[in-house]
Amino acid sequence: MSASPIATTRTTAGMPTGRLAVWWVIASEIVIFGGLLGSYIMFRLSHDAFAEHAAHTNTWIGAINTLVLLTSSLFAVLGHKAADAGDGPKAAKFLYLTALGGVIFAGIKFGYEWPHEIALGYTISSNTFWSFYYTAAGIHAAHVVAGVIIMLIIAPRAKRNFDLHRVELIGLYWHFVDVVWIFLFPLLYIAK
């Protein structure tokens, strides 16, 4: 990319600029989820009734979605490995698989889980548990969708061996989204 400034190519801090920036993105995302989940935990610990409400969440769906995200994370890191080896087409293939994981995750959530719960009468305004449930899972799902979109933008270029470092960068972000779900899963589904 001849258009990018010299500044972008410098590495005084010992890390390529893009990776450094993604770590900062992750740091600022941690506090977004931290504020939300911290508030949820405060409510959860002072409301016995939350356990009864949480009993209506579907642990199996949550577990399947965890499996989907964990597997897509595996594909993301395999894509990173392929990109490091300079194999653009293989990296692109893994990116598409990762994106597919994100699509399945969002499909299960928006296509089955939420409509099912809303049909049973558990909506975002039912009570504070369900408000937190939809808000936290919704913000997380928005991150999943954003990640899928970015991957679909990156993959075609990666396939032609352009900007292969981006495969690693979107992978970093994707793993972070995975980690957030790793904590959301017990918070929303298991602790009943």
Place this chain on the structure above:
Amino acid sequence: MSHDDHAHALGHPSSEPGYEEHTHHGNYVKIWAILVVLLVVSVAGPFLEIQVVTLITAFGIAVVKAYLVVKNFMHINVAPRYVGYLIATTLMFMLLFFAGAAPDVMKSTGTNWKKPAWVAAHEAALHDDGGAAGHGDAAHH
């Protein structure tokens, strides 16, 4: 900061690809298999219906899983050390936020205020326990 201090620090042409350290790629499928086993354990935990076990299998395992992902997939251990400090600092700030806010948010009454819905919920909980449980128990579950 004398002139001499600088003598050794000069140079480093910006094009020098010193950072192109290639990440060591481990056996990712093995890590993934461990993660899946842990997932199964965390789902199975509540079936024992022992609260302590559920808490450990749910949140203890979540921490382990997160650690595995951050270490093996995100390669935080090969990143410069400040990345770890950065992430740890933001987590500390979140603990700080929790510590500062929880004493107010987790109470249902305070100086010149009460939260009607919370008071009602606590009274209902006390009522369910036949009044045997004290107020302190209401905060547990």
Place this chain on the structure above:
Amino acid sequence: MATAPVSHPDPHGHGHHQPGFVEKYLWSTDHKMIAMQYMFTGMAMALIGGFFAYTFRMQIAFPGVDVPGFGLVAANEYNQLITSHGAIMIFWVAMPVLIAAFGNFLIPLMIGCDDMVFPKLNRLSYQIFLLSVVVLIASFFVTGGAFAGAWTMYPPLSTKAEYGLAPLGATLFVVAVALEFVAFLMGGINFVTTAMNSRAPGMRMYDIPIVIWMIVVASILFMASVGPLIAGAIMMLFDQNLGTAFFNPDKGGDPILWQHLFWFFGHPEVYVVLLPAVGIVAEIITVMSRKKMFAYRTVLYTTFGTGVLSFMVWAHHQFIAGIDPRMANIFTITTLLISIPIAEMMFVFIATLYGGSITLNTPMLWALSFIATFLIGGVTGIFLGASGADIYLHDTYFVLAHFHYTFFPIAIIGTFAGVTFWFPKMFGRMMNETLGKIHFWGTIIAFNCIFIPLFVLGAAGQHRRIFDYSMFPQLMRPELRHIDQFATVSLLLMLSFQVVFLYNFAHSLFRGPKAPKNPWDSNTLEWTADSPPPHGNWPVLPTVYRGPYEYSTPGRDKDFWPQDEQH
């Protein structure tokens, strides 16, 4: 290799077609142009915020008067005006000008690189910021009127229709604030990454000018503190529009949670805007004293300490909200502690001045007045940080005068200091000194005449956020009325002196004498580029050989020693 300056062909210089108006001024990815976009947007918003201050001060001093240029101020309009004044001055003036404009302009120039590391992200950040401005201004005109629940957006004023919530206005207000945060998150990541990764060869940690350090620390503070409020803003939008009850105690929510989410960001935010202003002042004082900065490393460590401490003080805004008294004790202690690092910085600046050969030009006057006025703001903060005194003084004009004595030095004095100091570099022309000094004295005297009286009013018990004191006979006593009117007249005076600045700015922009490369004989790298620097900043990017504050080094002919001069 150790001695040869690193040479790069300018990637933009050759083969680049002449950019058109849109490409040059509106769609540019050049960090200097984006800095100017932020600065001019911020200045335009300052005019709006200043106009709002004028209208509600007129209403306070002369209740029921037909305010020229606005008309009668109705009660709800009064609330809308004070809400918008506060939000605009902090989010749309202090933030864009101090962090975004100076950060964008100074970081690449002072660390010796050709642009920010992500120029397109930088452009996107400004465009999202501009969108937030549009959304905010749109919220003034929607049905139901603008948001009127104060800039802190406390529920239930911000969530319940029966407390005068403007349904559309409040939502647009929250959306505008959230967009603004997104813009500054992008900008902050860009700033921090640039400063960490793109320093000139030879520039080590302790060779970075202090203003860059402060902007970087401020960006980090912003990134680490704004998250909970972003989550809170989403929760508030849901409360307003989807019927959730996160902050409604009747339905299982908690309004104090919002206060914590808000002030966990809100207090570090004070330091987010303070630090760049302090950095600007530090640069000017050092250059104009012709002395090495006193205790550079101590200032740096103090900055880090301030940053960490600023996360531990937020609940001092909530002492009368009914928070746990034990927590109030802790927060009193941390609040009083944070005055130590700030006081230390002030002492360091005075020590830098001591024995220097001082040039009292306009930037220096602004820098010195920053210390004087911020001192008053800091000292009165001690009263308010102590929870006992705060219970009496809370929500009086004392609090209002206190934070104006902190924010005015930050947002207004810091900006004027920076603009007058870097104007030659920004636009390649010198400003008029005489007009600058007239503007300085007019502004600074009038400012003190506004807010010293308000301290007195506050201590006498006059409460803020009251539309018309006629309902409160004890606050309508003639001696209090006269103080109020004096403050308002002083405000009119101060606002009218800004015309001098605007004239000086516009006139110097086109007609001022051409500026040399380094009019202040300064050491830092930006003064080695042309005035104004071209796209790409330098034909050959500089190499750094020493720290930024080597003034009056013994044994040299010149009393300054630029960072990029090898000998």
